[in-house]
Amino acid sequence: FESRHRKDLQLAQRNMEEELTILSKPGNEFLIDANFRKKLRDRLAIIKSRTVFPVGSFRYSDGLSGGGNSAIHARHLEGFRAGQWGLNLWPRSKGQIVYRFEASGGGVFKTAILSSPAIAFDKGKLSNAIEIRTPASKGQKFVSLVSNWDGENKKRDFDVTRTVAGMPWFEVRISAHNQSAITRLSLLSIGVRGEVVEKKD
Structure with a gap:
Protein backbone atom coordinates (compact mmCIF):
# COMPACT_ATOMS: atom_id res chain seq x y z
CA PHE A 1 0.00 0.00 0.00
CA GLU A 2 3.04 2.27 -0.05
CA SER A 3 3.59 1.72 -3.77
CA ARG A 4 2.01 3.35 -6.81
CA HIS A 5 3.87 1.02 -9.18
CA ARG A 6 1.18 -0.79 -11.15
CA LYS A 7 3.17 -4.04 -11.50
CA ASP A 8 3.62 -4.28 -7.73
CA LEU A 9 -0.08 -3.64 -7.17
CA GLN A 10 -1.05 -6.24 -9.78
CA LEU A 11 1.18 -8.79 -8.03
CA ALA A 12 -0.40 -7.94 -4.66
CA GLN A 13 -3.86 -8.31 -6.22
CA ARG A 14 -3.06 -11.76 -7.63
CA ASN A 15 -1.62 -12.91 -4.30
CA MET A 16 -4.69 -11.75 -2.37
CA GLU A 17 -7.04 -13.39 -4.86
CA GLU A 18 -5.12 -16.67 -4.55
CA GLU A 19 -5.24 -16.48 -0.74
CA LEU A 20 -9.00 -15.91 -0.77
CA THR A 21 -9.48 -18.80 -3.22
CA ILE A 22 -7.52 -21.15 -0.94
CA LEU A 23 -9.37 -19.99 2.17
CA SER A 24 -12.76 -20.44 0.50
CA LYS A 25 -12.23 -24.16 -0.18
CA PRO A 26 -14.22 -26.58 2.03
CA GLY A 27 -12.55 -27.05 5.39
CA LYS A 48 -8.96 -3.23 -7.65
CA SER A 49 -10.66 0.15 -7.44
CA ARG A 50 -9.64 2.82 -9.92
CA THR A 51 -10.15 6.49 -10.69
CA VAL A 52 -11.37 5.47 -14.15
CA PHE A 53 -15.14 5.49 -14.68
CA PRO A 54 -17.42 3.89 -17.30
CA VAL A 55 -20.51 5.52 -18.79
CA GLY A 56 -23.02 6.41 -16.08
CA SER A 57 -22.98 8.11 -12.70
CA PHE A 58 -19.74 7.88 -10.75
CA ARG A 59 -18.53 8.64 -7.27
CA TYR A 60 -15.07 8.56 -5.70
CA SER A 61 -14.17 9.37 -2.11
CA ASP A 62 -11.28 8.81 0.26
CA GLY A 63 -11.29 9.77 3.93
CA LEU A 64 -7.45 9.66 3.97
CA SER A 65 -7.26 8.40 7.57
CA GLY A 66 -3.89 6.70 7.93
CA GLY A 67 -3.12 7.97 4.44
CA GLY A 68 -6.24 6.37 3.00
CA ASN A 69 -5.80 5.18 -0.57
CA SER A 70 -3.60 8.10 -1.58
CA ALA A 71 -0.50 5.95 -2.12
CA ILE A 72 -2.42 3.86 -4.66
CA HIS A 73 -4.76 6.31 -6.36
CA ALA A 74 -2.75 9.54 -6.51
CA ARG A 75 -0.92 10.21 -9.76
CA HIS A 76 1.62 12.28 -7.86
CA LEU A 77 2.26 12.47 -4.12
CA GLU A 78 5.02 14.52 -2.55
CA GLY A 79 5.63 16.03 0.88
CA PHE A 80 2.47 14.80 2.59
CA ARG A 81 2.83 12.14 5.29
CA ALA A 82 0.19 9.65 6.36
CA GLY A 83 -1.29 10.55 9.75
CA GLN A 84 -4.04 9.21 11.98
CA TRP A 85 -6.74 11.54 10.62
CA GLY A 86 -5.41 12.32 7.15
CA LEU A 87 -2.33 13.64 5.37
CA ASN A 88 0.08 15.62 7.54
CA LEU A 89 2.79 18.12 6.76
CA TRP A 90 5.98 18.20 8.77
CA PRO A 91 7.19 21.55 10.17
CA ARG A 92 8.02 24.14 7.50
CA SER A 93 7.35 21.77 4.62
CA LYS A 94 5.23 21.69 1.48
CA SER A 116 -16.42 19.29 -0.04
CA PRO A 117 -12.64 18.80 -0.02
CA ALA A 118 -11.59 18.84 3.62
CA ILE A 119 -8.35 20.78 3.64
CA ALA A 120 -7.07 22.73 6.63
CA PHE A 121 -6.18 26.42 6.65
CA ASP A 122 -4.64 28.57 9.37
CA LYS A 123 -3.72 32.12 8.35
CA GLY A 124 0.01 32.69 8.46
CA LYS A 125 0.66 29.09 9.48
CA LEU A 126 -0.95 26.72 6.98
CA SER A 127 -1.86 27.70 3.41
CA ASN A 128 -3.38 25.68 0.57
CA ALA A 129 -4.50 25.71 -3.05
CA ILE A 130 -6.78 23.54 -5.18
CA GLU A 131 -6.30 23.54 -8.96
CA ILE A 132 -7.63 21.69 -11.99
CA ARG A 133 -6.56 20.94 -15.54
CA THR A 134 -7.91 19.10 -18.59
CA PRO A 135 -6.62 18.37 -22.11
CA ALA A 136 -8.13 21.74 -23.08
CA SER A 137 -6.13 23.70 -20.48
CA LYS A 138 -3.76 26.10 -22.19
CA GLY A 139 -0.45 24.29 -22.27
CA GLN A 140 -2.16 21.82 -19.93
CA LYS A 141 -1.47 24.20 -17.05
CA PHE A 142 -3.38 23.92 -13.81
CA VAL A 143 -6.06 26.55 -13.24
CA SER A 144 -6.91 27.76 -9.73
CA LEU A 145 -10.21 26.72 -8.16
CA VAL A 146 -9.60 28.17 -4.71
CA SER A 147 -6.75 29.06 -2.38
CA ASN A 148 -6.48 29.29 1.40
CA TRP A 149 -9.81 27.54 1.79
CA ASP A 150 -10.85 26.46 5.30
CA GLY A 151 -12.35 23.19 4.12
CA GLU A 152 -11.89 21.64 7.54
CA ASN A 153 -14.58 23.86 9.07
CA LYS A 154 -16.63 24.92 6.03
CA LYS A 155 -18.45 22.59 3.65
CA ARG A 156 -18.56 23.55 -0.01
CA ASP A 157 -18.88 21.63 -3.26
CA PHE A 158 -16.97 22.89 -6.28
CA ASP A 159 -18.90 22.34 -9.51
CA VAL A 160 -16.27 21.93 -12.23
CA THR A 161 -18.71 20.86 -14.95
CA ARG A 162 -17.99 23.86 -17.18
CA THR A 163 -14.30 22.95 -17.10
CA VAL A 164 -14.52 19.19 -17.62
CA ALA A 165 -17.61 18.77 -19.86
CA GLY A 166 -16.65 16.88 -23.01
CA MET A 167 -13.21 16.01 -21.65
CA PRO A 168 -11.86 12.42 -21.43
CA HIS A 177 2.47 24.75 2.88
CA ASN A 178 3.04 24.33 6.60
CA GLN A 179 4.85 27.44 7.79
CA SER A 180 4.71 26.58 11.49
CA ALA A 181 7.22 24.77 13.70
CA ILE A 182 4.94 21.80 14.41
CA THR A 183 3.50 18.97 12.31
CA ARG A 184 0.05 19.93 11.02
CA LEU A 185 -2.90 17.91 9.77
CA SER A 186 -3.49 19.28 6.27
CA LEU A 187 -5.75 17.17 4.06
CA LEU A 188 -8.57 15.10 5.59
CA SER A 189 -10.63 13.93 2.61
CA ILE A 190 -11.27 14.23 -1.10
CA GLY A 191 -14.28 13.26 -3.18
CA VAL A 192 -15.59 13.61 -6.73
CA ARG A 193 -18.97 12.74 -8.22
CA GLY A 194 -20.67 13.25 -11.56
CA GLU A 195 -21.59 11.54 -14.82
CA VAL A 196 -19.75 10.06 -17.79
CA VAL A 197 -21.46 9.81 -21.19
CA GLU A 198 -20.58 8.41 -24.59
CA LYS A 199 -18.69 10.82 -26.80
CA LYS A 200 -20.82 12.21 -29.60
CA ASP A 201 -19.35 12.32 -33.09
Whole structure:
Protein backbone atom coordinates (compact mmCIF):
# COMPACT_ATOMS: atom_id res chain seq x y z
CA PHE A 1 0.00 0.00 0.00
CA GLU A 2 3.04 2.27 -0.05
CA SER A 3 3.59 1.72 -3.77
CA ARG A 4 2.01 3.35 -6.81
CA HIS A 5 3.87 1.02 -9.18
CA ARG A 6 1.18 -0.79 -11.15
CA LYS A 7 3.17 -4.04 -11.50
CA ASP A 8 3.62 -4.28 -7.73
CA LEU A 9 -0.08 -3.64 -7.17
CA GLN A 10 -1.05 -6.24 -9.78
CA LEU A 11 1.18 -8.79 -8.03
CA ALA A 12 -0.40 -7.94 -4.66
CA GLN A 13 -3.86 -8.31 -6.22
CA ARG A 14 -3.06 -11.76 -7.63
CA ASN A 15 -1.62 -12.91 -4.30
CA MET A 16 -4.69 -11.75 -2.37
CA GLU A 17 -7.04 -13.39 -4.86
CA GLU A 18 -5.12 -16.67 -4.55
CA GLU A 19 -5.24 -16.48 -0.74
CA LEU A 20 -9.00 -15.91 -0.77
CA THR A 21 -9.48 -18.80 -3.22
CA ILE A 22 -7.52 -21.15 -0.94
CA LEU A 23 -9.37 -19.99 2.17
CA SER A 24 -12.76 -20.44 0.50
CA LYS A 25 -12.23 -24.16 -0.18
CA PRO A 26 -14.22 -26.58 2.03
CA GLY A 27 -12.55 -27.05 5.39
CA ASN A 28 -10.09 -24.21 4.90
CA GLU A 29 -12.42 -21.60 6.37
CA PHE A 30 -11.24 -22.72 9.80
CA LEU A 31 -7.54 -22.20 9.04
CA ILE A 32 -7.72 -18.54 9.97
CA ASP A 33 -10.26 -16.25 11.61
CA ALA A 34 -13.02 -14.55 9.62
CA ASN A 35 -11.76 -11.08 10.56
CA PHE A 36 -8.55 -11.70 8.59
CA ARG A 37 -10.54 -12.77 5.54
CA LYS A 38 -12.66 -9.61 5.78
CA LYS A 39 -9.55 -7.41 5.97
CA LEU A 40 -8.11 -9.25 2.98
CA ARG A 41 -11.30 -8.69 0.95
CA ASP A 42 -11.33 -5.00 1.93
CA ARG A 43 -7.71 -4.52 0.87
CA LEU A 44 -8.36 -6.35 -2.39
CA ALA A 45 -11.33 -4.07 -3.13
CA ILE A 46 -9.09 -1.02 -2.65
CA ILE A 47 -6.39 -2.33 -4.98
CA LYS A 48 -8.96 -3.23 -7.65
CA SER A 49 -10.66 0.15 -7.44
CA ARG A 50 -9.64 2.82 -9.92
CA THR A 51 -10.15 6.49 -10.69
CA VAL A 52 -11.37 5.47 -14.15
CA PHE A 53 -15.14 5.49 -14.68
CA PRO A 54 -17.42 3.89 -17.30
CA VAL A 55 -20.51 5.52 -18.79
CA GLY A 56 -23.02 6.41 -16.08
CA SER A 57 -22.98 8.11 -12.70
CA PHE A 58 -19.74 7.88 -10.75
CA ARG A 59 -18.53 8.64 -7.27
CA TYR A 60 -15.07 8.56 -5.70
CA SER A 61 -14.17 9.37 -2.11
CA ASP A 62 -11.28 8.81 0.26
CA GLY A 63 -11.29 9.77 3.93
CA LEU A 64 -7.45 9.66 3.97
CA SER A 65 -7.26 8.40 7.57
CA GLY A 66 -3.89 6.70 7.93
CA GLY A 67 -3.12 7.97 4.44
CA GLY A 68 -6.24 6.37 3.00
CA ASN A 69 -5.80 5.18 -0.57
CA SER A 70 -3.60 8.10 -1.58
CA ALA A 71 -0.50 5.95 -2.12
CA ILE A 72 -2.42 3.86 -4.66
CA HIS A 73 -4.76 6.31 -6.36
CA ALA A 74 -2.75 9.54 -6.51
CA ARG A 75 -0.92 10.21 -9.76
CA HIS A 76 1.62 12.28 -7.86
CA LEU A 77 2.26 12.47 -4.12
CA GLU A 78 5.02 14.52 -2.55
CA GLY A 79 5.63 16.03 0.88
CA PHE A 80 2.47 14.80 2.59
CA ARG A 81 2.83 12.14 5.29
CA ALA A 82 0.19 9.65 6.36
CA GLY A 83 -1.29 10.55 9.75
CA GLN A 84 -4.04 9.21 11.98
CA TRP A 85 -6.74 11.54 10.62
CA GLY A 86 -5.41 12.32 7.15
CA LEU A 87 -2.33 13.64 5.37
CA ASN A 88 0.08 15.62 7.54
CA LEU A 89 2.79 18.12 6.76
CA TRP A 90 5.98 18.20 8.77
CA PRO A 91 7.19 21.55 10.17
CA ARG A 92 8.02 24.14 7.50
CA SER A 93 7.35 21.77 4.62
CA LYS A 94 5.23 21.69 1.48
CA GLY A 95 3.01 18.96 0.09
CA GLN A 96 1.36 18.26 -3.23
CA ILE A 97 -1.02 15.55 -4.41
CA VAL A 98 -2.49 15.07 -7.89
CA TYR A 99 -5.44 12.86 -8.82
CA ARG A 100 -6.37 12.02 -12.40
CA PHE A 101 -9.99 11.06 -13.10
CA GLU A 102 -10.65 9.40 -16.45
CA ALA A 103 -13.64 8.33 -18.53
CA SER A 104 -13.20 4.82 -19.92
CA GLY A 105 -14.25 3.27 -23.21
CA GLY A 106 -13.97 6.48 -25.19
CA GLY A 107 -16.44 8.26 -22.92
CA VAL A 108 -16.29 11.87 -21.75
CA PHE A 109 -17.36 13.68 -18.62
CA LYS A 110 -20.76 15.34 -18.68
CA THR A 111 -20.70 16.66 -15.11
CA ALA A 112 -18.26 16.65 -12.21
CA ILE A 113 -18.33 18.06 -8.71
CA LEU A 114 -15.45 18.18 -6.26
CA SER A 115 -17.27 17.16 -3.08
CA SER A 116 -16.42 19.29 -0.04
CA PRO A 117 -12.64 18.80 -0.02
CA ALA A 118 -11.59 18.84 3.62
CA ILE A 119 -8.35 20.78 3.64
CA ALA A 120 -7.07 22.73 6.63
CA PHE A 121 -6.18 26.42 6.65
CA ASP A 122 -4.64 28.57 9.37
CA LYS A 123 -3.72 32.12 8.35
CA GLY A 124 0.01 32.69 8.46
CA LYS A 125 0.66 29.09 9.48
CA LEU A 126 -0.95 26.72 6.98
CA SER A 127 -1.86 27.70 3.41
CA ASN A 128 -3.38 25.68 0.57
CA ALA A 129 -4.50 25.71 -3.05
CA ILE A 130 -6.78 23.54 -5.18
CA GLU A 131 -6.30 23.54 -8.96
CA ILE A 132 -7.63 21.69 -11.99
CA ARG A 133 -6.56 20.94 -15.54
CA THR A 134 -7.91 19.10 -18.59
CA PRO A 135 -6.62 18.37 -22.11
CA ALA A 136 -8.13 21.74 -23.08
CA SER A 137 -6.13 23.70 -20.48
CA LYS A 138 -3.76 26.10 -22.19
CA GLY A 139 -0.45 24.29 -22.27
CA GLN A 140 -2.16 21.82 -19.93
CA LYS A 141 -1.47 24.20 -17.05
CA PHE A 142 -3.38 23.92 -13.81
CA VAL A 143 -6.06 26.55 -13.24
CA SER A 144 -6.91 27.76 -9.73
CA LEU A 145 -10.21 26.72 -8.16
CA VAL A 146 -9.60 28.17 -4.71
CA SER A 147 -6.75 29.06 -2.38
CA ASN A 148 -6.48 29.29 1.40
CA TRP A 149 -9.81 27.54 1.79
CA ASP A 150 -10.85 26.46 5.30
CA GLY A 151 -12.35 23.19 4.12
CA GLU A 152 -11.89 21.64 7.54
CA ASN A 153 -14.58 23.86 9.07
CA LYS A 154 -16.63 24.92 6.03
CA LYS A 155 -18.45 22.59 3.65
CA ARG A 156 -18.56 23.55 -0.01
CA ASP A 157 -18.88 21.63 -3.26
CA PHE A 158 -16.97 22.89 -6.28
CA ASP A 159 -18.90 22.34 -9.51
CA VAL A 160 -16.27 21.93 -12.23
CA THR A 161 -18.71 20.86 -14.95
CA ARG A 162 -17.99 23.86 -17.18
CA THR A 163 -14.30 22.95 -17.10
CA VAL A 164 -14.52 19.19 -17.62
CA ALA A 165 -17.61 18.77 -19.86
CA GLY A 166 -16.65 16.88 -23.01
CA MET A 167 -13.21 16.01 -21.65
CA PRO A 168 -11.86 12.42 -21.43
CA TRP A 169 -9.94 13.22 -18.23
CA PHE A 170 -9.22 15.90 -15.69
CA GLU A 171 -6.72 16.28 -12.88
CA VAL A 172 -7.09 17.88 -9.47
CA ARG A 173 -3.98 19.17 -7.72
CA ILE A 174 -4.01 20.02 -4.03
CA SER A 175 -1.03 21.85 -2.56
CA ALA A 176 -0.30 22.97 0.99
CA HIS A 177 2.47 24.75 2.88
CA ASN A 178 3.04 24.33 6.60
CA GLN A 179 4.85 27.44 7.79
CA SER A 180 4.71 26.58 11.49
CA ALA A 181 7.22 24.77 13.70
CA ILE A 182 4.94 21.80 14.41
CA THR A 183 3.50 18.97 12.31
CA ARG A 184 0.05 19.93 11.02
CA LEU A 185 -2.90 17.91 9.77
CA SER A 186 -3.49 19.28 6.27
CA LEU A 187 -5.75 17.17 4.06
CA LEU A 188 -8.57 15.10 5.59
CA SER A 189 -10.63 13.93 2.61
CA ILE A 190 -11.27 14.23 -1.10
CA GLY A 191 -14.28 13.26 -3.18
CA VAL A 192 -15.59 13.61 -6.73
CA ARG A 193 -18.97 12.74 -8.22
CA GLY A 194 -20.67 13.25 -11.56
CA GLU A 195 -21.59 11.54 -14.82
CA VAL A 196 -19.75 10.06 -17.79
CA VAL A 197 -21.46 9.81 -21.19
CA GLU A 198 -20.58 8.41 -24.59
CA LYS A 199 -18.69 10.82 -26.80
CA LYS A 200 -20.82 12.21 -29.60
CA ASP A 201 -19.35 12.32 -33.09
